[in-house]
Amino acid sequence: MQSPTDTLTITRPDDWHLHLRDGAVLDSVVADTARQFARAIIMPNLKAPVITTELAMAYRQRIFQALDQAGIAQGAFIPLMTLYLTDNTSAAEVVKASQSGAVHGIKLYPAGATTNSDAGVTDLLGRCSAALEAMQKSGMPLLVHGEVTDPAIDLFDREAVFIDRVMIPLRRAFPELKVVFEHLTTSDGVDYVREAEGPVAATITAHHLLYNRNALFQGGIRPHWYCLPVLKREKHRLALIEAATSGVGRFFLGTDSAPHPKGLKENACGCAGCYTALHAMELYATAFDTVGRLDKLEAFASLNGPAFYGLAVNQGTLTLRRGNYQIPAELPMAESSVVPLAAGETLGWTIAAQS
Numbered sequence: 001m002q003s004p005t006d007t008l009t010i011t012r013p014d015d016w017h018l019h020l021r022d023g024a025v026l027d028s029v030v031a032d033t034a035r036q037f038a039r040a041i042i043m044p045n046l047k048a049p050v051i052t053t054e055l056a057m058a059y060r061q062r063i064f065q066a067l068d069q070a071g072i073a074q075g076a077f078i079p080l081m082t083l084y085l086t087d088n089t090s091a092a093e094v095v096k097a098s099q100s101g102a103v104h105g106i107k108l109y110p111a112g113a114t115t116n117s118d119a120g121v122t123d124l125l126g127r128c129s130a131a132l133e134a135m136q137k138s139g140m141p142l143l144v145h146g147e148v149t150d151p152a153i154d155l156f157d158r159e160a161v162f163i164d165r166v167m168i169p170l171r172r173a174f175p176e177l178k179v180v181f182e183h184l185t186t187s188d189g190v191d192y193v194r195e196a197e198g199p200v201a202a203t204i205t206a207h208h209l210l211y212n213r214n215a216l217f218q219g220g221i222r223p224h225w226y227c228l229p230v231l232k233r234e235k236h237r238l239a240l241i242e243a244a245t246s247g248v249g250r251f252f253l254g255t256d257s258a259p260h261p262k263g264l265k266e267n268a269c270g271c272a273g274c275y276t277a278l279h280a281m282e283l284y285a286t287a288f289d290t291v292g293r294l295d296k297l298e299a300f301a302s303l304n305g306p307a308f309y310g311l312a313v314n315q316g317t318l319t320l321r322r323g324n325y326q327i328p329a330e331l332p333m334a335e336s337s338v339v340p341l342a343a344g345e346t347l348g349w350t351i352a353a354q355s
């Protein structure tokens, strides 16, 4: 007989930070997310970044086409679009985005911080004040890649320095602006988000809950564990686990699943990004189970995000069951393949049913 903790039924979850890419890669990956989540915030860092509402609407159509091709029923998965903030984003564009009903956030990539961020912002308060003012007024959230790009700052300190140099001045200038600190990775970030006044929240990935930076080097250099912001020390992982499983409404699920072809990961200069769309809820459940807090998974995965974004909670449920889930070695992706995070390893939870 199964004890109650051997199965867990939660409201259907959402992914508040996802990379779907475009073209043949989009076609290959979209069903993985749609099988796990009802909605996802779609990151705008395509090769040609999604800088206008018009581009976001066209991208949304391509996502719907890909879902259709993958046999996902219409309406079963809703992409929540975002724009890519640049030095030139106008207040009028923000108004257009917010009136579209389809754009749910505007993403700040400090120029050069990560994959496809060359068109990102060079000086947030200096160049983007009109856009930020319009966002604050219309309730449009700013989604933040919270790392400085200053080469003098140690890679592992870039999130903490970002808080002092960018986050604090930004929120002083725009105290009512909704801000999501994306893919939080440090105890400094957790403390900041917990204590800050005003509408601030954060997403946390499954990989930052499960692994510390040792995972990058275990038995040799392991490119499939490399993402940005990079995995941190154990004390930071513990702070993230504590935050994610606390039930505090400011913390919610964002996989940051970021597919790259196998050959560009296993490379002399491997790309940053972990592919977790396939097994996201299995990974999160395994992480929550390590601290005996499965009862807090629903708030993190299904309730806190919609509350922050001002959206309704999903209909339907997802049931997870304790049991072995073996992560496949690789999956076909466009003309190549993608290696999921922790390929070949076994997780302690598996998806049993959806309604």
Ligand code: NCD
Binding pocket: 019, 045, 114, 115, 116, 145, 226, 227, 228, 229, 256, 258, 259, 272, 273, 274
């Ligand atoms: C993301 C990607 O590949 O687009 N990579 C990553 O390591 N997370 C970009 C990002 O979110 O930083």
Ligand code: ZN
Binding pocket: 017, 018, 019, 043, 256, 258
């Ligand atoms: Zn990302």
